[in-house]
Amino acid sequence: MGLPVAQPGSVPKRVLTIAGSDSGGGAGIQADMRTFALLGVHGCVAVTAVTVQNSLGVSGFEEISPQTVAAQIDTVAGDIGVAAAKTGMLASAPIIEAIVEQCGRSGIGRDASVPLVVDPVCASMHGNQLLADSALDTLRHKLFPLATVVTPNLDEVRLITGIEVTDADSQRDAARALLDLGPRWALVKGGHLRASDRSPDLLYDGEHFIELSHERIDTPHDHGAGDTLAAAIASALAHESPVPEAVGFAKDWVTRCLAAAYPLGAGHGPVNPLWRLRAGPAD
Numbered sequence: 621m622g623l624p625v626a627q628p629g630s631v632p633k634r635v636l637t638i639a640g641s642d643s644g645g646g647a648g649i650q651a652d653m654r655t656f657a658l659l660g661v662h663g664c665v666a667v668t669a670v671t672v673q674n675s676l677g678v679s680g681f682e683e684i685s686p687q688t689v690a691a692q693i694d695t696v697a698g699d700i701g702v703a704a705a706k707t708g709m710l711a712s713a714p715i716i717e718a719i720v721e722q723c724g725r726s727g728i729g730r731d732a733s734v735p736l737v738v739d740p741v742c743a744s745m746h747g748n749q750l751l752a753d754s755a756l757d758t759l760r761h762k763l764f765p766l767a768t769v770v771t772p773n774l775d776e777v778r779l780i781t782g783i784e785v786t787d788a789d790s791q792r793d794a795a796r797a798l799l800d801l802g803p804r805w806a807l808v809k810g811g812h813l814r815a816s817d818r819s820p821d822l823l824y825d826g827e828h829f830i831e832l833s834h835e836r837i838d839t840p841h842d843h844g845a846g847d848t849l850a851a852a853i854a855s856a857l858a859h860e861s862p863v864p865e866a867v868g869f870a871k872d873w874v875t876r877c878l879a880a881a882y883p884l885g886a887g888h889g890p891v892n893p894l895w896r897l898r899a900g901p902a903d
């Protein structure tokens with residue numbers, strides 16, 4: 621498993637994450653940057669919010685101003701240049717609006733040269749809200765149409781489409797409803813179907829349904845799984861992988877990160893991209 625490795629002296633692909641900071645280091649930009657590094661791409665960051673978070677939950681957060689979020693994207697895209705971007709926690713409607721406008725100016729989005737992965741983070745795994753209710757319409761109608769691929773989990777699918785996914789049929793209905801909002805591809809993640817012994821994700825482009833189903837890893841330590849998946853998709857897109865290949869690659873990646881997850885604190889530990897260091901040189 622691997623993406624092309626930048627040779628010494630050559631310049632790696634750059635990938636931008638637009639997301640919140642997790643003080644516990646398990647999710648958000650910290651998870652994205654770990655996956656970027658382990659996959660051999662250079663990560664750049666536009667911070668949207670600083671959360672106060674540990675393994676037990678998010679006890680608060682402070683938003684970055686929409687102007688500063690947009691300025692981070694502008695300054696990175698204009699000088700360093702990015703080959704793909706992803707979004708995570710976006711906190712508020714004004715922040716989403718600023719991102720949408722700046723992505724348009726920076727050539728980021730489904731019809732531009734830089735693909736955009738939208739992970740529509742609404743709450744943490746502990747149930748703490750990370751996106752204002754008043755931002756849902758902006759997410760649906762302004763950010764989704766800009767996305768190359770959207771990657772909601774089942775709680776996010778319910779909030780965004782009103783569809784309760786319980787089986788393969790309702791997962792297909794959800795994929796259709798998400799695609800109607802305008803992204804090029806929709807990935808309905810099945811990680812929360814805990815009754816299953818699989819973790820079935822469904823990818824859809826309006827024509828083809830592609831099922832990506834791996835064995836379920838029996839662990840409570842899955843903090844940052846969604847961010848890690850989306851960061852790996854963006855890394856593969858930066859290397860010009862077609863979306864189905866990029867998502868297949870990322871699914872393998874997050875499964876291995878889940879299998880190597882470790883406990884931290886009294887709650888949920890993080891998925892672990894560092895398994896890659898133990899595996900020896902690019903296997």
Ligand SMILES: Nc1ncnc2c1ncn2[C@@H]1O[C@H](COP(=O)(O)OP(=O)(O)O)[C@@H](O)[C@H]1O
Pocket residue numbers: 745772773774809810811812819820821834835836837838839842844845846847849871874875878
């Ligand atoms: N216990 C698990 N075993 C294997 N794969 C999992 C497990 N939990 C989640 N996944 C996978 O990890 C990715 C993130 O999924 P999910 O937990 O649904 O998202 P989020 O972290 O956004 O809540 C998906 O590909 C999902 O299928």
Ligand SMILES: Cc1ncc(COP(=O)(O)O)c(N)n1
Pocket residue numbers: 639640641642647648649671673708709741743744745746842843844845846847
């Ligand atoms: C800053 C930030 N971004 C995203 C998540 C979601 O991750 P999870 O669902 O694992 O809690 C989070 N908890 N914190």
